[in-house]
Amino acid sequence: MEALLKLENVGKRYGGVDASGVRKEVRALDDVSLTIYPRSTLALVGPSGSGKSTLALCMALLEPMSSGKIWFEGTEITNLPERQRRAVRSNIQMVFQDPVSSLNPRMTALELVMEPLRVQKRGDHRAQRGKAGDLLERVGLRGEKLNERPSEFSGGQRQRIAIARALALEPKLLILDEALSALDCSVQAQIVNLLFELQASLALTYVFITHDMAMAAHLADEIAVMDHGRVVEMGVVARIVNGPQHAVTQRLLAAARGIDNVADAPRPVQ
Ligand SMILES: Nc1ncnc2c1ncn2[C@@H]1O[C@H](COP(=O)(O)OP(=O)(O)OP(=O)(O)O)[C@@H](O)[C@H]1O
Ligand SMILES: [Mg+2]
Structure with a gap:
């Protein structure tokens, strides 16, 4: 099957100055390669500051990459002139x-x-x-x-x-960056159902960014785990959940299990 979106060795550096006015560079993405297939859902998980939103912005052509290449439906879109970029971006x-x-x-x-x-x-x-x-x-x-x-x-x-x-x-690809994170559980569940319906009827592909491994496992086909600007582990949900290889993945899974227990506890009355 042809990939919908493919990234190869994508890097992103932000320039900046620290508190004492010294120039420093943030390496927000470091050598990220991944492939997303049509009609699938990829969950991007990782701790705060690991580069999830930066990756999303690069995928959506809203931020220029510092290095690497990107393809959409087999066509390279890394350095398109503005007019063509806009046409791809609507997708x-x-x-x-x-x-x-x-x-x-x-x-x-x-x-x-x-x-x-x-x-x-x-x-x-x-x-x-x-x-x-x-x-x-x-x-x-x-x-x-x-x-x-x-x-x-x-x-x-x-x-x-x-x-x-x-x-x-x-669009063919919808990137949801913590789109449900601020909502309470029952509302999240309703919108997750809506997303499933829309995916089936409109043949959508999703990149779903979340801190919550339980949500990622429920929604996604594949999970990519990010840490310090790198994809440290990626695989189908069952593989990631049952056999996490990386310490960050293990920590995120443990946190999700902890949250599950909290969810069983009585809720404060609103
Ligand atoms: N516009 C920017 N200018 C400078 N540094 C940035 C900018 N945007 C992000 N960064 C830095 O890049 C790194 C990755 O940030 P990013 O927002 O992609 O992480 P994230 O995984 O989405 O985090 P969160 O879970 O908190 O949303 C961080 O070190 C962040 O401080
Ligand atoms: Mg973010």
């Missing part, structure tokens, strides 16, 4: 953790989902409205709700809007 969309900062508070749900279509000049106003309405219905929002603004929605509903907006340009 790879992201959903972030905090929809409050990623959704313009002045726009209604319908306008938010129409916006990418408007910017890319896909269809006329009527078609854009129709498509945005359909997408919002697909993620579970309809009627009056379409004309409400982000502040009027719950966290889960805002993430549904962010998902509809990310799907507007019919």
Whole structure:
């Protein structure tokens, strides 16, 4: 099967200055190679600062890589000129953790989902409205709700809007960067179900970034574990969960098991 996205020896360095004003370089990604197949889900897990978000931004062509190569559907897209890059980029969309900062508070749900279509000049106003309405219905929002603004929605509903907006340009790859992390368990479960439905009906491929190994194991086909900018271990879920090789993987699994126990404990009344 042809890969949807392939990375080879990707590196990313950020320049910067430390607290005392001395120039220093952060090596956010170091020699990352991986292949993602169509209609699959890859979970990216790893401790804070391990490079997950940086990798996501490089995959989505939102940050230039410092070294290495990237292919989309067999075509190299490493150094495309801006116009071609934009065309490829519509195929790879992201959903972030905090929809409050990623959704313009002045726009209604319908306008938010129409916006990418408007910017890319896909269809006329009527078609854009129709498509945005359909997408919002697909993620579970309809009627009056379409004309409400982000502040009027719950966290889960805002993430549904962010998902509809990310799907507007019919991407093949959706990268969810801690997209469910701020939501409580029951809302997470509902959105996970929505993601499964959307994946089946729209033939989507997911990169799902999370700290939570239990969530990764539930959602993904494969898990890539990151530490200090490197992929230290990658494999199918059963292999990673049953035979973790790397200390970081073992720690993340232990933490997930700990959290499972906490979940069984009585919850504080809200
Ligand atoms: N814009 C930036 N400028 C400078 N350094 C950055 C920038 N973005 C990230 N970094 C650094 O790159 C490294 C990787 O960060 P990144 O945000 O990719 O990690 P992460 O795995 O997503 O962490 P988290 O789980 O906390 O979201 C960190 O050392 C971080 O401080
Ligand atoms: Mg991150």
